Amino acid sequence: MTPNIRHTTEADLPSVFELIKELAHYEKAPEEVTLTVEQLVKDFHAGLFIAFVAEMENEIKGLALIYPIYSTWKGLCYYLEDIIDR
Secondary structure (H helix, E strand, O other), rough: OOOOOEOOOHHHHHHHHHHHHHHHHHOOHHHOOOOOOOOOOOHHHHOOOOEEEEEOOOOOEEEEEEEEEOOOOOEEEEEEEEEEEO
16 A cells, blocks of 8 residues: 655644654654654744655654755755654
């Protein structure tokens, strides 16, 4: 089955946060997550990051999170922070 890849919506952010916590647990650093769902929502609306989710059978199974950076040579670029897959 092929996943549906789409832009993240505000309604997805609690699931996105759970994926972030799963990644931290996998990396053996769950205590390093200081982000909250509330801060994630605020930052999402501020445009500080863009995320894409992968859905299968109406369940979010993956995430790609990018954010803008500015290069003195290239101008606006996007940095891929993480790809998370369940």
